[in-house]
Amino acid sequence: MSNIESKQFSFLKGINSEIQRGITLIRSHPSVNEILEVRLNTEDNSVDAVVAVQLGLPNKWMAEGKSPNGVSAIEAVTFSFPQSFPIHAPIVKLRADFDRSLAHVNPGSPEEAVLPCIYDGDINELLLFQGLLAIVDKYLPENVTDVGSLRERAKEFGCNKNFERAFSFLQQRLKWLDSKNATFPIAVILCVRRPFHLIGESSEIELVPYILEVGAPQLLAKDDKTPVWSAVHKYAITPQLLQTFSGERQLPENQDIVLIGCGSLGSKIAIHMARSGIAPSIVVDHKNLSPHNAARHALLPEAINKDSTWFGSKARATALAIKGLGQDSSYFDADVTQAVHDSKLLKKLFPRKAWAVINTTASLTVREALAAIEAKKLPLRVIETSLFAEGKVGLMTIEGPGRNPNSVDLIAQAYELIRVSEKLRNAVFVAEDSTSYHVTGQGCGSRTMIISDARISMLAAPMATGISKMLAKGLPSTSGRILLGAVDEDDIGLSWTPVDVPPFHVVPINDDSSWTVRISEPAHQKILKDCANYPNVETGGILVGRIFQTQQAFVVTDVLPAPENSQRSRFEFVLGTSGNMLEKYLSSCNGALYCLGTWHSHLTDSGASNQDLQTAKKIANSRTLPSVLLIRTPVKYYAVSASIF
Incomplete structure (x- = not known):
């Protein structure tokens, strides 16, 4: 006992x-x-x-x-x-x-x-x-304290021969040197083969590390009594380590991610992804850091000489931060919009084997430039992220297969979704521009949205999460997608609404023109429904949406019904003018969406008549903006315009 x-x-x-x-x-x-x-x-x-x-x-x-x-x-x-x-x-x-x-x-x-x-x-x-x-409820019990006990431990582990050989080699190398009574630490790692894989490991080799102080010419100041300390084995920062602790899957090889824009939002998304082991492999931004960027950028100025060092390339700084997280990222101080007409730059920035392009610039020019590049030249789908209303609203759009819908289709459709939501409409479509010019030095300034670092992070984090989820499960297989995030009234809660967006119906204008009409599925269904309601006469209505000059496209997001005084017959549809429906529509979105022209039906599969062409010219002469006349037949669409050449 x-x-x-x-x-x-x-x-x-x-x-x-x-x-x-x-x-x-x-x-x-x-x-x-x-x-x-x-x-x-x-x-x-x-x-x-x-x-x-x-x-x-x-x-x-x-x-x-x-x-x-x-x-x-x-x-x-x-x-x-x-x-x-x-x-x-x-x-x-x-x-x-x-x-x-x-x-x-x-x-x-x-x-x-x-x-x-x-x-x-x-x-x-x-x-x-x-x-x-x-x-x-739990206690489980190393007794290595000096070189003598370390030798015994190496013997127990079956490592003693290599251990003694390494010590002898080190002794020979140091005997011609003199450390002048100073010592320096070295690590001794015993590699022990276990009968099974270690718990949580893919190897049966256990690393048992120790630290001891050595000198020269005498290696061990106290021979076998020289103190030894147990050490801790830590993994290096690698994508695999970060993925493990972030719950992310390992990316397939050559699965490059291109990120455009290394500003406040872009840098946060890039660093969130890098910390998860899935960093963008290419970052692009032609602008430099400025002291005011320190208020909201994911990167931090160096404590020493912070005012003199915070001026370099945004893309380079972001790429270096990613490298510090154990991942490689190439950077380009390039203007992406030049890639529209520069095939060499296009190939350099967008490898064909890449997974996707993430556009975080909030630049209208960049958005339209990317959309203007044909899908056969830029097959990569574009994910766009942006903030509105001083950070009260976040938007993420994902292009569909074959880049249909593309980013301009999706931003126009997003405006329509915002317009029909009272909460989002009141936040986004206000008379005052949420961006304004702010002085950043004498004679210097920046047009930007005033928003806190915390608010940007609040929206950037779920955006990065959404991207990583798509990396794991794949991009939408049959459609594009819009995700709208709205901050709650208490400025703490956040809710996201996903909307899948089917491919747009693309109709060439005037047959030989490079311009097209791109019709959203909801607008297409409204046209079909109106035609079904009036099967024996021509009918029609008003097209609303946005014009994108760079892509040369009329993007139709919705169709307004014909006014009450419109006239329908078997051979003609005359659009009425009664009421103020169009004015109400324009005011509901502060002009973000507007009238693009009209549509009407033909009872047979016939293109534009002489009367249609005359009507198109009349509409073009009465408007400053380009306009289009869309025709729906039982089989297909036709489109004509006298405003484009």
Whole structure:
């Protein structure tokens, strides 16, 4: 039986109530036989509670009172409570002569109490999260303290030959040098082959690292008594490590991501992705950092010479930050809009094997330039991110397969979604421009949206999350997508609404023109429904949306019904003018969407008549903006315009 004798205990004066409760709680644990002793340490006012813990040895060892290596059936375990308990957890100690060859024993002097490693993490956090019993419930016990014991350990691991060979080689190299009594640290890593893969690893090799101080010409100042310290093995920063801790899947090889825009929003999305191990492999921005960017940029100015160093390329700075996170990223200080007419630049910026392009610039020019590049020249789908209304609204659009719908289709459709939502409409379509000019130095300034770093992060984080989700599961397979994020009235909550956008119906104008009409699916369905309602006469209505000059496209987002005084017959449709429906529509979106022209039906599959051509000329002469006349037949669409050449 154990030689531990039962002793009565009582709480001494000076032991606070929190520690008393902790000791009482330990006593209630089913593996605790009794509290053997409670003592107050006068040096630091810590309180030691010596506890008899029944280990549950096998019956044979239980009968003998201990295991072959000397572990008793009932062990005395000391819980040393600091006065700061329960903010700080007690230290658990075993007797000094406890077998140090067991696993999970922290290194220490043979004369001192054994300190077992009882929890993989911060024990103070464990205490506050699960309580004291979580600490009492588990304790598992390295006794390498000098070169002599390190040699023995290497022998036990079967590493002694290589260990001695390495030390001999090092001794030979250092004997011709003189460190003048100074020492320097070296690492010794024993590579131990285990019978199975280590837990959480794909290898059966365990790395057991140590640190010791060596000198020259004498390698070991105290020979085998030279102190040795256990070290901790940490992984390097790699994409795999970051992906593991972020819950991300590893990207296939050559799956490049191109990010355009390394400003406030773009840098945050780039760094979020980099920290997840899925950093953009190409970053593009032709602008330089400026001191005012420090207010909202994901990167931080250096503490030393911050005012003189915060002027370089945004793209280069972002690429260097990504490199610091163990990933390679090429940077280009290029104007993306030049790629429309520069095939060499296009190939350099957008590798054909890349996964997608992320446009974070909020630039109308960049958006239209990318949309103007044919899908066969730029097959990569574009994901666009932007903020509106001083950060009250976030928008992310994802182009569809074959880049239909493309970014300009989607921004126009997003305006329509915003228009029909009272909350979004009141935030976005206001009379005042949310961007304004702000001085950044004498004679210098920037047109920007005033918005806090926290607000940008609030919207950038879910955007980055959405992108990583698509990386894992794939881009939308049959459509484009719009995601609208709206910040709640309390400025804390945030809700996102996804809307899948089917491909647009593309109709060439005047047959030989490069211009097209791009009709959204909702508008197309309204036209079909109106034709079905009037199968025996021509009918029609008003086209609304936006014109994109660079892409040479009329993008139709909606169709307004014909006014009440419109005239329908088998051979003609005359659009009425009664009411103020169009004015109401324009005011509901502050002119972001507007009239593009008209549409009408033909009862047979016929193109534009002479009367249609005359009507197109009449409309063109009455408007400053280009206009289009769309014809729907039972089979297809035709489009004519006298405004384009």
